[in-house]
Amino acid sequence: MRVHNFNAGPAVLPVEVLHQAQECLLDTQGTGMSILEWSHRSAAYDAVRFQAEADLRELLGLPQGDAWKVLFLQGGASLQFAQVPMNFATPARPGGYVVTGSWADKALKEAEVLRSGRCLWSGKAGGFQHIPERGEWNAAEDLSFVHITTNNTIYGTQWQDLPDTGGVPLIADMSSDILSTPRDAQRCSLIYAGAQKNLGPSGVTVVALRKELLERGNKGLNAMLDYGVHAKADGIYNTHPTFAVWLMGLVLAWVKRSGGVAAMDAANRRKSDLLYAQIDRSGFWKGHAERASRSRMNVTFRCADSALEAEFLSGARERGLVGLEGHRSVGGMRASLYNALPLASVEALVQWMQEFEARRG
Numbered sequence: 403m404r405v406h407n408f409n410a411g412p413a414v415l416p417v418e419v420l421h422q423a424q425e426c427l428l429d430t431q432g433t434g435m436s437i438l439e440w441s442h443r444s445a446a447y448d449a450v451r452f453q454a455e456a457d458l459r460e461l462l463g464l465p466q467g468d469a470w471k472v473l474f475l476q477g478g479a480s481l482q483f484a485q486v487p488m489n490f491a492t493p494a495r496p497g498g499y500v501v502t503g504s505w506a507d508k509a510l511k512e513a514e515v516l517r518s519g520r521c522l523w524s525g526k527a528g529g530f531q532h533i534p535e536r537g538e539w540n541a542a543e544d545l546s547f548v549h550i551t552t553n554n555t556i557y558g559t560q561w562q563d564l565p566d567t568g569g570v571p572l573i574a575d576m577s578s579d580i581l582s583t584p585r586d587a588q589r590c591s592l593i594y595a596g597a598q599k600n601l602g603p604s605g606v607t608v609v610a611l612r613k614e615l616l617e618r619g620n621k622g623l624n625a626m627l628d629y630g631v632h633a634k635a636d637g638i639y640n641t642h643p644t645f646a647v648w649l650m651g652l653v654l655a656w657v658k659r660s661g662g663v664a665a666m667d668a669a670n671r672r673k674s675d676l677l678y679a680q681i682d683r684s685g686f687w688k689g690h691a692e693r694a695s696r697s698r699m700n701v702t703f704r705c706a707d708s709a710l711e712a713e714f715l716s717g718a719r720e721r722g723l724v725g726l727e728g729h730r731s732v733g734g735m736r737a738s739l740y741n742a743l744p745l746a747s748v749e750a751l752v753q754w755m756q757e758f759e760a761r762r763g
């Protein structure tokens with residue numbers, strides 16, 4: 403029996419994809435071997451990674467040509483926090499960071515290790531409930547890039563639109579909302595995302611970057627940390643996380659079959675609207691994020707009487723609603739509503755919220 407999986411990441415995957423993976427596990431594509439046993443240098447694997455790359459470009463609205471490089475790397479989004487400033491910032495031309503949550507703060511701290519980060523704005527004093535308006539921060543011309551986190555997984559806030567940086571290259575950590583809503587990725591110079599929220603299993607990190615940015619990158623880096631080395635090796639400098647890339651390919655094909663990013667967006671709006679409406683219906687519940695900054699991926703909320711939360715969460719588990727505990731740094735509840743989470747899971751959650759409120763309200 404499958405539960406209603408609200409995990410923040412690794413997270414729910416489409417059941418169809420899990421069935422496909424199960425069927426292919428002993429013999430993938432008639433090779434007499436499992437994908438787990440393929441060489442990362444085989445023609446069969448090349449076909450898998452090139453198809454995943456082409457589908458990802460199509461879904462992100464990126465051209466198929468050479469103007470953008472798409473890399474499948476390891477080390478998670480957390481390694482990107484270091485790799486981005488290592489490649490593109492210097493103490494004289496630092497990266498500028500809009501700090502809207504813990505992940506953004508970690509990204510800034512990695513740039514600070516290199517003395518190449520500058521905080522442009524921080525929402526920390528306000529409990530990270532808010533995404534700043536364009537007038538609240540400034541992108542000075544001496545910056546090598548502006549870094550944002552499009553969705554703040556822990557606090558449940560989300561940039562509704564990509565900001566205008568006045569010509570300074572925009573770099574976006576899209577780990578927790580990639581392909582969930584249409585965004586003009588071409589407004590960015592580099593985007594990155596760990597796969598384990600909207601793209602597939604953990605173990606692969608997607609990086610897409612403009613060739614112009616790549617050509618301006620810092621020289622003299624260790625090979626694995628140099629985007630140029632990966633790009634020059636046609637994206638396969640060392641052993642790929644082949645299974646993770648293959649499964650991500652199945653998820654991308656599922657997104658396309660299901661109607662693409664527009665269909666994901668419509669479903670995600672329906673799911674999040676339903677849950678926020680329940681939170682707002684009475685004073686029993688309290689949303690964490692300011693309304694205009696609310697995330698459609700991670701809905702963070704509390705009971706107005708926080709002493710009731712443990713009972714709510716244990717009742718949820720009994721009903722097969724799992725992964726609703728808030729991040730250990732903030733507490734309360736968090737429901738992650740990634741692309742693969744069915745509407746029925748949100749309906750079951752809302753029903754339990756209504757029952758619990760009737761009992762305890």
Ligand SMILES: *Cc1c(COP(=O)(O)O)cnc(C)c1O
Pocket residue numbers: 411477478479480481505551553554555575576577578596599
């Ligand atoms: C989950 C997450 C990360 C961390 O990803 P790892 O793959 O664990 O390094 C970074 N940024 C955002 C926005 C996330 O949601």
